Amino acid sequence: MLSQTGSLSARALGGALLLAVAWSCDPAPRTPHAVPWGLDDFGDTIWPPAHATRIVSLNPTTTEILFALGAGARLVGRTEYDNWPDSARFVKNLGPGIRPNVEAVLSEKPDLVLLYGSGDNRSAARRFRQAGIVTVAFKVDRIEQFDRVTRLLGRIIGDSARGAFVADTVRRTLDSARALTRGLPRPTVVMPAWDSPLLVIGGGSFLNQLVEIAGGRNVYDSTSAPSPAVAFEDIVRRDPDFILTSPESAQRLKQRARWRALRAMRSGAILLIDTNVVVRPAVRLGEGAMSLVRLLHPEVKR
Amino acid sequence: MIAFDNVRVMYPRQSRAALDGVSLAVPRGSVTAVVGPNGSGKSTLVRALLGRVTPTEGSITIEGVDVRTLARVAVARRIAVVTQREEPAFPITVREYVALGRLPNRGAWGRDTQADRAAVHEALRQAEVDDYADRTVDALSGGEWQRARFARALAQGGEAFVADEPTTFLDVAHAMAVFELLGRVAQEGRAVLLVSHDLNLVARFADHMTLLHEGRVAASGTVADVMRADVLERVYEWPLVVTRDPAVGSPALVPLRGARGAP
């Protein structure tokens, strides 16, 4: 039995290894004599596009940023979730941003495609590159990533100054938020994101950073994931001063009896985030920080 | 042609051997019958010949060559077996089913030759199944299916023919037809090994008989040697008499009304 299975297994293994090698080749389009602009979040080289006049943005964050950079008119495609600003509605909805419909994107004949940098988009990225389109994948979970992406996008659309301007404006607002709350005692918060499984905002998320800038402290800032799953008793043990969450989520929490185990719930210390503003790390980060300052430190005069 | 020599077979986790020191010869040109009560080891004998169980002692030889040294295909070319039960999982026609009997001669990769087709044709005729050769096997009655199985074994050819309980589920006419066929096969010069519980039919057609009891040979020899009331009563543990059937002249077993047998 062993020799029979051995020869079959050897054949299988050899074939599979060659499979893996074949799959990792990556063709890249390039303009002649072009100098690459570093790596994107898939580790692929960013080749500057000859022009970026037909942009497909499959990521709500980059859509927002492009509008802020005044390049909204160049957008020919977005995902179904890109809902801000309002004028984004007029851009054609091409479907999902995760595992996008390659044909739908190609039918708009873009010269630049922006993808969300999650692993399941790698093959789509490879396809677009194969078709000769400049493709860049960004993962924007944290504030410094937003800063980098904004400047890079400004450069890509040929308006580095505007990119720097937007990034700097956001940075300045964040700095003033930080200044307003400097030296004040930091209330602790927990930010429940989902009920089953029980997810909270952790140290890897931009929300964590905003809370820290706004003079508060996330009880889960020591974790590295953006939204880790935790046991409920762990939240009770950390005993936060406030529960910081969206209005819909707050409604759901109030209906579940176990949340009354938290001191914050019993004393009604629930702060409601304006989810229209604080939903992703994009151009409204500054506004978001300020809204959190108002919640966490109502005593501060601006 | 086939010889069992002191064969011992133990099934796992059984206290008693299924076959214990069984010796038996199956010569060419005659019908050799193995009889005995349920559980006496009759079917184990056939399974040992097929290689489905391995004897712990003793040997099974074909013309003096131990079957363990032969490839299964080589054994199948020489011995055709009709097993006790067979139920194809998927429907095929009788003709295709009988053609499968040519497998050991043709090989898994071979093409159908003229000889193969002739053998199938002849087998269908001999077993009298050519009338429904194109029906699928799930549309046959018990008797028709049994004859089709015989046809397959006939198509297989070879020098020996083994049948394990071939007349279960058959009415008297079909059972007689099967025994007559076995007789003819023996007359053509093949060695026929027949396992059966139908003592009276066996007594009419067999040339040699062996009676098994709890894995051992209780009696062996001609029909007259085995069909004796004292021997049969002891083995079957039931009161009976052996008469001589006036119509055909062979011994016939007649069971009496049951009181509990001797302890």
Place this chain on the structure above:
Amino acid sequence: MRTSRWLMLLAALIAVAAAAVVFGTIHLGLLASWRGLLGQGDATAVFVVRELRLPRIVLAALLGAGLGISGAALQGVLRNPLAEPYLLGVSGGAAVGAVLAVSVGLAIALVPLAAFAGAIAAVLIALFVAHATRSRGDPRVLVMAGVVVGAFANAAIMVLMANSDASTVRNAVWWMMGSAANATWSQVAWLALYVLAGGALLVAMARTVDALALGEDSAAGLGVDVERASRRVYLTASLVAAATVAAAGLVGFVGLVVPHIARRIGARGHRVLLLASALVGAVLVIAADLVARVALPPAELPLGAVTAVIGVPFFLVTLRRML
């Protein structure tokens, strides 16, 4: 099987493949598709036809053929009309391999390799478990071993997913739903190697499968080395199935339903049945992939879901005719 039936199958294959070239999210007429195939005309159309749709169609055909042949062979050798290519632990093992790879952050290109390795490992474990029971190749024991391995694999997947973050879970679930969307020509080449080699081996063993389908004792009486031959069929069929899973995730129902459809149109005897199953499978999966692409634009349905939706009514009709 009658010649007319073979021609009918071939015609169906050509028709469904042509439809799959012409239809899609981007609307290409017959002429534009034809020109795209030849490499003429609009560059986007050429790319879409040659690099997106065509490899998908060939991949789908190979998937269907591989699963069809594998399912037919396993049904024959296990004497079980409900046997299917994933029976011996292929799906469970592949899923564990893939989920494990995704959750430890392995490069996406290596996930199919991990799935393949997982599938093979699971089959070998199932065979070993059956062997250890000394049941001498009893197919029921093997099926039980496969079920046990599959159950264990499911438990392992649940544990892995419970401890993973949202994107890993989503990735794993998507993979398990099956898709031909990432078809590239190099992938097609490797799948072709496995399916054609494995399929040829199975067709060569077709007569042996015929004998095994009669029962072990009967097959032994016909000179078949029951244990060795069965094992060869299990391993080859599972290898082909594992290759399809590595290429496209779990595509259920095809291997189960296709052999029955082939029987319905008159294929008897495993040599004919295996080849017919390959053709029917190819037609079915190309059609399913087409539906997956155009049913709910602009999203794409998972292939495994479509094959189940198409497969179930087919199966019920076949069942009714059978009983």
